[in-house]
Structures are given as structure tokens and as C-alpha cells.
Amino acid sequence: MPTPPVTELSSRARDIFRLVVEGYLESGQPVGSKTLSGDAGLNLSPASIRSVLAELEALGLLAAPHTSAGRMPTTSGLRLFVDGMMQVAEPTRQERRAIEHRLAAPGPIEAALEATSALLSDISGAAGMVMVPRREPRLVQLSLVPLSATRALAVLVGEDGGIENRVIDLAHHTSPSALEQASNYVTARLAGRTLGEAAAAMRAELAAGKTQLDDVSRDLVERGLAVWSEDAARRPVLIVRGAANLLDETALGDIERVRQLLDDLENKQTVAELLDSARDADATRIFIGSENRLFALSGSSVIASPYRDRQGRVVGVLGVIGPTRLNYARVVPMVDFTARSLGKRIG
Incomplete structure (x- = not known):
């Protein structure tokens, strides 16, 4: 009907x-x-x-x-x-300041995403979720700095000023000149490219033998690429915090539903696909109970909003998931404001 x-x-x-x-x-x-x-x-x-x-x-x-x-x-x-019928309760000035202050803390963007997921959980009393931005930063420089006779620090610098570090192991015969040669080679191919684009170009050159690198420097480049690629592959597509909030006193009478929901959250890729469907939304989207296939069995609701970078491009989606009795009037505007606040943090 x-x-x-x-x-x-x-x-x-x-x-x-x-x-x-x-x-x-x-x-x-x-x-x-x-x-x-x-x-x-x-x-x-x-x-x-x-x-x-x-x-x-x-x-x-x-x-x-x-x-x-x-x-x-x-x-x-x-x-x-x-x-x-719902009349939303817009965040108070104090609440807006608290959200902005929490997300403005200095540190890598991963820390801001973690803070956002925890914040959404606190706001809703349910579980907070944040999709990690898909886009890769454009890179400008790689430096290999010796730490000891067997280790070096790989420092990657992005166009947005972001810096990431990785420690790589060295062979005993690696010289400072080999580190410098490998750094210069990679940096020359990073300018204006993402790591994925630069890695593809460098692998093609290495495979075709079109480089002037000696064996030691070539080995450094190949192992360095492996470290960065492995790290990128391990990054979660979704950060979930506050799942324990779903086990409140009202859940005891419906423990099977909660178990199903927690199982759903374990499948982060599928949950991310649901959130991704809100990527093109003009405003916060609300998925209620059986309206979405993924959470039909657990009877849960999802409130999701896209977040944008400073150029207005959608780079991810955040939201909360919990029982259908979520306080929609309070949570919906909070999710929307959190999405806009996170956007100010994204380069």
C-alpha cells in the first residue's frame, strides 16, 4: 500500500x-x-x-x-x-564551535577522519562512519634520508603541503649517493602526478631498462614503490567508531538484530558502497530500515552526507548508523554541519 x-x-x-x-x-x-x-x-x-x-x-x-x-x-x-513532519533542531552555537574545534586539531588528515567518526558517534549515540577520500594528492618530492647503516626515512611531500614518512630497510652497502640518486630519480617523475601515476611510469621505465640508475639505486626505487603501494592498499575505505553504542539496554530484547547489524559493519566495503550512493546528493540522505537492502535484516537506519574539499568537489561521505529510533531531528542537522566542517579541513 x-x-x-x-x-x-x-x-x-x-x-x-x-x-x-x-x-x-x-x-x-x-x-x-x-x-x-x-x-x-x-x-x-x-x-x-x-x-x-x-x-x-x-x-x-x-x-x-x-x-x-x-x-x-x-x-x-x-x-x-x-x-x-519532523522539525529539525539546528546545532547551537556552542555545539558548532565544539565540532569545529575538534576537527581543526593539527595533524594528518587521517587523524581528522578518525576524530570525525568518533564525533559522529558521540553526537548520535550510535556508530559514526567516515569514508576515506578517494583522491590521491599530487606529489612534488621524495627524499631518502639515512637514519643508520641499515635504515632510511622516505619523506613524501604533496602539492597541498602534506608530508608522509615511511622507514625502509637498506642493504649494508647502500651509500648516501645511491639514496640521493634514487631520490632525484623519483622526484623528477613525481611532479604534478599522483603516486599511482608516478609509480606506473617508473615501473614501465624500470622494466624497459630505460634508466641510468645503478643496481643499488634501482633496488631502492623498486622497494620504495612497494612500501608506498602496500600502505595505500591497506588504508581502510571506511572508518567506523562507536559500534559499542549499539549494545545499549534496549538492544537486549532484540539481540539478533544487533548481531546482524554488527556483522554488516564488519563488511566495510559493502557499507561504503551504500554511503557512496549519497555522494551525489544535494543534502543529507536518510536510509530507513528495510528501504535499503544491506540493512533490511537488521532494521537499521543510516544518515549520510557528502563532504567536499575547498574547491567544492565531493571527496567522501560521512554519516551514522543505528536503530531506526535515531533522534533524526537532532542527528540530521548535526551530520550536515559536521560534513561542512570536515570539508574546511580537506585541502
Whole structure:
């Protein structure tokens, strides 16, 4: 049955429906007619309330769990509430400052992504998720600095000023001149390229023997490329923090659903694909319960928003995942503001 537009509900039905949804989102429990009759604003008898509840259930907006006489919103009901009735609570000035301060801490971008995921978890009381930006920085320089007779520090500098370091092992006969030759060779091929682009060009040259490198310098370049490529491959596509928040007191009665959700989160690549579907959204997207295939079994909701770099290009998606009783009115604007704040941190 198609979900009716909110304008087709009577004012009495809208009031009761709103109270049921808000009560469920606050407590995680079905809301009964006895609880509703205590609301001074309704001024209706329990019998009249039960009649309206039955109508809303027939429309597919509410459901009555077999263990309770109360009602709770269905996925369709939550969608109607979120799209047509919810009044968002914009972050306060203090909350905005706290978010900006937390994300502005100095350090590598990975640290900011970790902080963002933890922040989203704190905000929502659920699990926070951040997709790692896909794009690779354009690089300008590689320096190999000797640390000891058997180790060197590889320093990679990006056009955006970012610096990354890796320690590589050296053969005992590696000379400072070999380190310098390898550094100069790689740097000459990095200018304006991503690491992947530069690596492909260098591997082609090495394979064709079109270099003037001696054997030691050639070995340094090949092993250096292997270190950087292996590191890139190990970087997570998704950072998840706060999964333990999903195991609250209300989860004990539905432990199988929570177990399914935690299993879903283990499959980060699939979760990342869901988040990626929000990449082209103009605003924060909300996936509720069975609306998305991935979380149909666990009955969970995802609130996701793309984040952009300073040039306005979408570089990733962040969001929260939790039970369908998320506080949408508070979490949606928080996710949106966090996405904009993270964008200021991205070069």
C-alpha cells in the first residue's frame, strides 16, 4: 500500500501519529493509548485514540508488536514523519564551535577522519562512519634520508603541503649517493602526478631498462614503490567508531538484530558502497530500515552526507548508523554541519 501524504491525514490523526513516533524515538518502546490519553493536548478518550491508532495501522504507518498493546512506526511511517513532519533542531552555537574545534586539531588528515567518526558517534549515540577520500594528492618530492647503516626515512611531500614518512630497510652497502640518486630519480617523475601515476611510469621505465640508475639505486626505487603501494592498499575505505553504542539496554530484547547489524559493519566495503550512493546528493540522505537492502535484516537506519574539499568537489561521505529510533531531528542537522566542517579541513 502506498504511503499516504501527510496532508491526507486528519489533524487528529496527525497529532496522534506524531506523538507515537516521538514517543518511540525517545524510548525505543511501543506507545499505547493509555500513554497517549495522558497528553493534555489531545483531549480524547482512550477509545477514540485506539480507533485512530487502528486507522493509522491500516494505512501501514503504525504496527502493533505481538508482545505489546502499543504501536510503533513502520518504515513507511518513519519515512512520512521524517519527510513531512519532523522539525529539525539546528546545532547551537556552542555545539558548532565544539565540532569545529575538534576537527581543526593539527595533524594528518587521517587523524581528522578518525576524530570525525568518533564525533559522529558521540553526537548520535550510535556508530559514526567516515569514508576515506578517494583522491590521491599530487606529489612534488621524495627524499631518502639515512637514519643508520641499515635504515632510511622516505619523506613524501604533496602539492597541498602534506608530508608522509615511511622507514625502509637498506642493504649494508647502500651509500648516501645511491639514496640521493634514487631520490632525484623519483622526484623528477613525481611532479604534478599522483603516486599511482608516478609509480606506473617508473615501473614501465624500470622494466624497459630505460634508466641510468645503478643496481643499488634501482633496488631502492623498486622497494620504495612497494612500501608506498602496500600502505595505500591497506588504508581502510571506511572508518567506523562507536559500534559499542549499539549494545545499549534496549538492544537486549532484540539481540539478533544487533548481531546482524554488527556483522554488516564488519563488511566495510559493502557499507561504503551504500554511503557512496549519497555522494551525489544535494543534502543529507536518510536510509530507513528495510528501504535499503544491506540493512533490511537488521532494521537499521543510516544518515549520510557528502563532504567536499575547498574547491567544492565531493571527496567522501560521512554519516551514522543505528536503530531506526535515531533522534533524526537532532542527528540530521548535526551530520550536515559536521560534513561542512570536515570539508574546511580537506585541502
